[in-house]
Amino acid sequence: MTSLLTPTGSAPKSAPGPARAANAVEMLRKAPPWTGIAVLVVAMFVYMSATNEFFLTYANLNNVMRGAVVPLLLAIGTTYVITIGMIDLSLASLMALNTVILLGFMEAGLPVPLAVLAVIVASAVLGGLGNGLFIAKFQMSFMVVTLGTMSVFKAIAQLRTDGNSVQLYDREGFDFVVWLGDGSVGPISVPVALALILLVGSMLLMKYTTLGRSLLAIGGNPEAARIAGIPVERVQMAAFALNGIFVGIAGVVMAGRIQAASPTIGAGMELEVIAAVLLGGSSFMGGKSTFVGTFIGVLFVSLLANVLNLMEVQMFWQGMVTGLVLIVAVGIDRMRSRGRT
Amino acid sequence: MTSLLTPTGSAPKSAPGPARAANAVEMLRKAPPWTGIAVLVVAMFVYMSATNEFFLTYANLNNVMRGAVVPLLLAIGTTYVITIGMIDLSLASLMALNTVILLGFMEAGLPVPLAVLAVIVASAVLGGLGNGLFIAKFQMSFMVVTLGTMSVFKAIAQLRTDGNSVQLYDREGFDFVVWLGDGSVGPISVPVALALILLVGSMLLMKYTTLGRSLLAIGGNPEAARIAGIPVERVQMAAFALNGIFVGIAGVVMAGRIQAASPTIGAGMELEVIAAVLLGGSSFMGGKSTFVGTFIGVLFVSLLANVLNLMEVQMFWQGMVTGLVLIVAVGIDRMRSRGRT
Amino acid sequence: ACGEDSGSSSDGGAVRMAFVNGFSGGGPVDDFVAGLTCYADKNDLDDPVITVADGDVNKQLNDIDSLVARSGQIDGLFVMPVDPAALKPAYDRAKDADMAVIDPVSPDAEGKFATDASSHVAPDDAGVPALMVSYLSENHADVKRVALLSPPPGQPMSDQRASLFKEEAATAGIEVARELNMEKITTEEAQKKVEDLLTSDKSIDAIFAQNGAMARGAALAAKSQGVDLVIISIDSDAETLAAVKSGDIDAAFGADLFNLAYQASVQAEKVKAGEKVDFLSLPYETYTSANAAVAGAAERCAAVK
Amino acid sequence: MTSPALSLSGVRKTYGGTVALADLSFEVAPGEIRGLIGENGSGKSTAMKVVSGQVIPDLGEVRVAGEALAAGSAHDRLTAGVGVVMQDPMLCEELTVAENLALGRVGRNGLVSWRRVNQQAAEVLERAGLDLDPLAIVADLSQDDRHMVEVARVLAWDCKVIGFDETTASLTEDYVERLFGVMRDLRTRGAAQIFISHRIPEILTICDTVTVLRDGEFVATVNTAETSEDQLIELLVGRSVDAQYRREPAPAGEVVLAARDLQPAGLAGRIDLEVRAGEVVGIGGLVGSGRSEILESVYGLLPRAGEVEVAGRGLRAGRPRQAIAAGLGLVPEDRRTRGLAMEQSVRANASAVAYGANSLAAVVRDKDSEGLLAMLRAKLQLKAPDDDAAVSTLSGGNQQKIVLGRWLDHNPRVLLLDEPTRGIDIGAKQDIYRLIDEAAHEGMGVLLVSSELPELIGLCDRILIMREGHLVAEFTGDVSEVELMAAAAGHSEPVETTV
Numbered sequence A, B: 001m002t003s004l005l006t007p008t009g010s011a012p013k014s015a016p017g018p019a020r021a022a023n024a025v026e027m028l029r030k031a032p033p034w035t036g037i038a039v040l041v042v043a044m045f046v047y048m049s050a051t052n053e054f055f056l057t058y059a060n061l062n063n064v065m066r067g068a069v070v071p072l073l074l075a076i077g078t079t080y081v082i083t084i085g086m087i088d089l090s091l092a093s094l095m096a097l098n099t100v101i102l103l104g105f106m107e108a109g110l111p112v113p114l115a116v117l118a119v120i121v122a123s124a125v126l127g128g129l130g131n132g133l134f135i136a137k138f139q140m141s142f143m144v145v146t147l148g149t150m151s152v153f154k155a156i157a158q159l160r161t162d163g164n165s166v167q168l169y170d171r172e173g174f175d176f177v178v179w180l181g182d183g184s185v186g187p188i189s190v191p192v193a194l195a196l197i198l199l200v201g202s203m204l205l206m207k208y209t210t211l212g213r214s215l216l217a218i219g220g221n222p223e224a225a226r227i228a229g230i231p232v233e234r235v236q237m238a239a240f241a242l243n244g245i246f247v248g249i250a251g252v253v254m255a256g257r258i259q260a261a262s263p264t265i266g267a268g269m270e271l272e273v274i275a276a277v278l279l280g281g282s283s284f285m286g287g288k289s290t291f292v293g294t295f296i297g298v299l300f301v302s303l304l305a306n307v308l309n310l311m312e313v314q315m316f317w318q319g320m321v322t323g324l325v326l327i328v329a330v331g332i333d334r335m336r337s338r339g340r341t
Numbered sequence C: 001a002c003g004e005d006s007g008s009s010s011d012g013g014a015v016r017m018a019f020v021n022g023f024s025g026g027g028p029v030d031d032f033v034a035g036l037t038c039y040a041d042k043n044d045l046d047d048p049v050i051t052v053a054d055g056d057v058n059k060q061l062n063d064i065d066s067l068v069a070r071s072g073q074i075d076g077l078f079v080m081p082v083d084p085a086a087l088k089p090a091y092d093r094a095k096d097a098d099m100a101v102i103d104p105v106s107p108d109a110e111g112k113f114a115t116d117a118s119s120h121v122a123p124d125d126a127g128v129p130a131l132m133v134s135y136l137s138e139n140h141a142d143v144k145r146v147a148l149l150s151p152p153p154g155q156p157m158s159d160q161r162a163s164l165f166k167e168e169a170a171t172a173g174i175e176v177a178r179e180l181n182m183e184k185i186t187t188e189e190a191q192k193k194v195e196d197l198l199t200s201d202k203s204i205d206a207i208f209a210q211n212g213a214m215a216r217g218a219a220l221a222a223k224s225q226g227v228d229l230v231i232i233s234i235d236s237d238a239e240t241l242a243a244v245k246s247g248d249i250d251a252a253f254g255a256d257l258f259n260l261a262y263q264a265s266v267q268a269e270k271v272k273a274g275e276k277v278d279f280l281s282l283p284y285e286t287y288t289s290a291n292a293a294v295a296g297a298a299e300r301c302a303a304v305k
Numbered sequence D: 001m002t003s004p005a006l007s008l009s010g011v012r013k014t015y016g017g018t019v020a021l022a023d024l025s026f027e028v029a030p031g032e033i034r035g036l037i038g039e040n041g042s043g044k045s046t047a048m049k050v051v052s053g054q055v056i057p058d059l060g061e062v063r064v065a066g067e068a069l070a071a072g073s074a075h076d077r078l079t080a081g082v083g084v085v086m087q088d089p090m091l092c093e094e095l096t097v098a099e100n101l102a103l104g105r106v107g108r109n110g111l112v113s114w115r116r117v118n119q120q121a122a123e124v125l126e127r128a129g130l131d132l133d134p135l136a137i138v139a140d141l142s143q144d145d146r147h148m149v150e151v152a153r154v155l156a157w158d159c160k161v162i163g164f165d166e167t168t169a170s171l172t173e174d175y176v177e178r179l180f181g182v183m184r185d186l187r188t189r190g191a192a193q194i195f196i197s198h199r200i201p202e203i204l205t206i207c208d209t210v211t212v213l214r215d216g217e218f219v220a221t222v223n224t225a226e227t228s229e230d231q232l233i234e235l236l237v238g239r240s241v242d243a244q245y246r247r248e249p250a251p252a253g254e255v256v257l258a259a260r261d262l263q264p265a266g267l268a269g270r271i272d273l274e275v276r277a278g279e280v281v282g283i284g285g286l287v288g289s290g291r292s293e294i295l296e297s298v299y300g301l302l303p304r305a306g307e308v309e310v311a312g313r314g315l316r317a318g319r320p321r322q323a324i325a326a327g328l329g330l331v332p333e334d335r336r337t338r339g340l341a342m343e344q345s346v347r348a349n350a351s352a353v354a355y356g357a358n359s360l361a362a363v364v365r366d367k368d369s370e371g372l373l374a375m376l377r378a379k380l381q382l383k384a385p386d387d388d389a390a391v392s393t394l395s396g397g398n399q400q401k402i403v404l405g406r407w408l409d410h411n412p413r414v415l416l417l418d419e420p421t422r423g424i425d426i427g428a429k430q431d432i433y434r435l436i437d438e439a440a441h442e443g444m445g446v447l448l449v450s451s452e453l454p455e456l457i458g459l460c461d462r463i464l465i466m467r468e469g470h471l472v473a474e475f476t477g478d479v480s481e482v483e484l485m486a487a488a489a490g491h492s493e494p495v496e497t498t499v
């Protein structure tokens, strides 16, 4: 069915467009939502480089990046979910469960690379079906469902290992997982490279696939998306399945990093991850998300922790500073875009 | 194109309304949002009464109620906040801080009843200003702000006592706090009575005061509320201040219950409280909340824990059951109101 | 209201115990449960009742209250407190209901407990720092600068171990160069923090971690930074001992938690019977790759007197 | 002459590079009803928002009864007696009608007297000629009733200066009459009123004077008594446009949409209808007669009993995607809640239908939508700052053009249109009619719900009339507005005419 309507050549000029009087204030207002955080990141970077001899070393920066991989992977997953206006509180439990599932598949005799793949698939299924099905098909509140699966996933993992973590370093073939979780090729960390590739992949997916556009459309107005023919439930489930995939990869990386399967690892990370994504400028209301922002948000949180450690700040003060900086960071962005509406 | 038509008596009814064929299905659909949970509560009650000798005793039921007081007070506060479409993740930290503030006021020599009052006021100020100001006036994301203050409140409390819990039972005049937190008059527990009175008070406030109606209006459509002249920012701050008051009372009750000031008490309770409120049928989107539902939601969670204890369910299975029941509970309500939209 | 068949008794004899676990499962919990179960088996009692509070104080209070409500059926509580300072009122209620309360955590220097609830049995926390320091001087004489990994400040047991360790270390000429507190005390958190530590301080040559999970994190960090550290840790659960066996951790120091739980039951029995109870301090063992194994539950149960 | 009730002087408002109002000045006297007309995006709503205080102008001031009003809050304006019924309803959906009417005014000493709230609501509703239960929840009301509740709210505030921004666009004829009744009543009470509409006959009926805007510029103010529809249209569009559209029927083809025994959930009647290829079938009726329900249940948005076939293929209920695959398309009644993602770009919204038709794995690029966007601009006169602007920054009519245009581009077998030209200006409306006509000639069937009788008469080959959930009449060939209305209201015996 070809369209009846062919555009005529004489399309009117596309409006006044980016006003020629593109003054600084306007530019600042139009800047991406993560500009404020990015400035803080740069500021921290500059300050620390100048005042701390250890900060600007390959070892330290590599540590920061390596430590940021798991939160970044989880944050990428969360970005998909937040795009459709939801959040997933079960992600840390699911990640822990994934390390235990990996143990299970390895004990069942699967070759390790296959076990890794199977974990990712299992995680996608648990995320996509466990959470997605209830939320999309049965239209249950995502908060309640993911709070429920948060308990359930954790309980399954605990039941499997009696609540203990199980060391894996001496298992046959586990080297591969360690390589994924903490290996390096020359000076380049494998998990860091992996996470960055997946980040770019996610940006492309969001921008250049119908799925990505549909996620955004649903986040903007699910009812309108449905009427326009977007398969809302399927896309919502896809968001949770994608999230599951990233939680699965995070689980594998985490298992490689701590060389163990642990039913409680990462507990409490969900809020930290969500905070990083929101810091990056994705909207809690859905329909507006940014993977670049997510990256910067995670980087910001990791860098801040590194800086506080290097400056030997006492733990309670670390909590204080982290909380305050979080508020200041969004405050800056809010001030910047003031009067935007 | 003048019309001949003036509306006649036979003007079409405006909406099918409560169809006269008010069959059972329709009634079920129109039932309050907490009906499903209430049925589960009753079912648990009946089953346990029949099968467990300890369940239906004054001691046990009184325990359930006493244990539910702190979550209930927090949940009442959360209900105010959720009414305007937000949540407060800092509540557990603030509650812990409140126990430490109580210690501080007592050490500063305030008579205990005055110290109690001062704690509640301080909590209202911290909640109303600390959270409310940033969120309402500076329009910052409530998620980020309350995540930030969650760290900050906790850090302040920890710094004050060096992280220690400080026992208060032997302080002069502390009996009053113990009475508030765990006393009884005849067979009636003081905190239970207090919480129930405050619950009823909240219901009245919501229904019969301008503030209550404004909270609902803002939750439903902040823009419409603003145009109608509701001071949106002030009401939003009031919601957080009210929440602060209840967190303050919860802090006092908790201090009386544990006879100590503890900077980490209640950690992790925020999600449990939010779950209870959502279970009760208040909408995460705001504009629709129910204190009766909140009460039943909290009761449900407390009763479930009690039942699992009495049935001697293995620890990991407790997590599993709790998670599953949460999902089932909202599932029931969803099924019931299917096709409502 | 309890039947004879439940095997409980309110006047002397064996006691039915409940384990009031403030945290989740895993690690020491297995040992505690095994010890309590062993006692129950030996005395022909039902298995111990177990509650879990998963770090929630309010839940733990409720758990204790719900056990107190069954005081006819349950005679003693063995408590792993979320916050020892927060449980006094609940302990008082339990004692009023004629239950024995055994809380093995955080005795002060005199063996008295913060909560005044019990002074019956506990690991010898005051003794372990000396044990650790002497291990270091004997086996790793070149260790000069130690970093200490602890839970957040404010927990009496770990705070006390830390301060005693510093004293003992000083007398042995070892400096505690850094003290790091961890929020979640997990492997992952310790790994990150120790990496950051090693970035800025290359002369640290040993780590003392206050639990096995943090010790493993420190080991991973040392490996990733290419530093050779001596790592010692508290705990003797299966995970920690496995790490000792593999050489990730050089030495672990643990009390016999199985026996602790067993002895707690015995002490509870005495309390119930109104006998005089002497405080029992259980020594720490030193585990190195040479002896990093503990017997299975059945064996230990058979060995118990 | 006393000072005017309302005066705007030198009002300018720009958004980034867009000039919404250039330099607007006009005055409205007490007891005057001023029409405000102009093409989509010419600045009418912006002018209204300046009056209501929602928009603070860059330059210029607003005076009421000679007093300059502080730039500021909508609430201050309301208390000063200035109220505007906005183009997009602003109600708290979960609250009752009575409460919405009392919003911002409830209570003394901070307490609410429900008796008084409900009683006052009943009085105001009566003044507004509204037969509504004060205790009804707004979310359960139809669009029309919601708009009338907004009208009632302005009455409740006892305003002396009142604006109606396209309030009639979503009202059926009988409701329009009620609104006019209210407006005449207000006129006798000396209120100054501003009435925005794209329907010139309405303007001529109710207004004393009319101001024409073009691209944010003042064009002229004329007395309605001294002008004609054609003159106004020429002022408005800048060229002459045929006021009455008349479509040449296309040769009807095979049946493309058939419904048998259709009973949308909540409606009383069972309905049979057919649409043939090339045929434009209209559905008329009063508010709440169930017209929208027919479209929505056919499309799969509402549960239903009965059968629906598209080109011979049976459709299951509750499956909009199956309906689309079979060749249906729907332009919903309420563009804001069901048509658009308001905070997303023009491009994203325009492409939504295309995304829905793609496989999820399909690659999309921004340039895929260039053709569609160019078409919207060229053929529907879409006026948007740029393709990446949020649709919330577009004027109402331009938003509607996106919802409609994306379906026209998709070219379904049968297009279901629910008030498709709501809020669209005269010039663009003619263009849309022409596009629908073209599509019909290419073989598309159209099922059209409209409250605008001239639209039904001019565009449709056949007109069905709904009343209280039943199909009560069918007209083909020449029919007058009076006949249609009589059938809709049930005043006369249903006139069953067939060819």
Ligand SMILES: Nc1ncnc2c1ncn2[C@@H]1O[C@H](COP(=O)(O)OP(=O)(O)OP(=O)(O)O)[C@@H](O)[C@H]1O
Pocket (backbone or CB within 6 Å): B013, B014, B015, B016, D139, D140, D141, D142, D143, D144, D172, D285, D286, D287, D288, D289, D290, D291, D292, D293, D333, D451
């Ligand atoms: N979401 C809803 N919930 C309950 N009732 C509704 C809802 N939407 C509409 N109604 C009711 O259903 C009836 C039909 O409404 P609908 O809007 O479909 O009528 P219509 O004939 O299309 O009129 P119009 O399009 O002019 O509003 C009305 O009485 C309306 O009040």
Ligand SMILES: Nc1ncnc2c1ncn2[C@@H]1O[C@H](COP(=O)(O)OP(=O)(O)OP(=O)(O)O)[C@@H](O)[C@H]1O
Pocket (backbone or CB within 6 Å): D015, D018, D019, D020, D038, D039, D040, D041, D042, D043, D044, D045, D046, D047, D087, D383, D384, D385, D392, D393, D394, D395, D396, D397, D398, D423, D425
């Ligand atoms: N919030 C905003 N941000 C940017 N541009 C805006 C905003 N609101 C309106 N505009 C622009 O101002 C111009 C005037 O819009 P306005 O809504 O006043 O038009 P209108 O005359 O009411 O049109 P319609 O008949 O379609 O309702 C339009 O070009 C519109 O895109």
Ligand SMILES: [Mg+2]
Pocket (backbone or CB within 6 Å): D044, D045, D046, D087, D165, D395, D396, D397
């Ligand atoms: Mg407009």
Ligand SMILES: [Mg+2]
Pocket (backbone or CB within 6 Å): D291, D292, D293, D333, D418
């Ligand atoms: Mg309709």
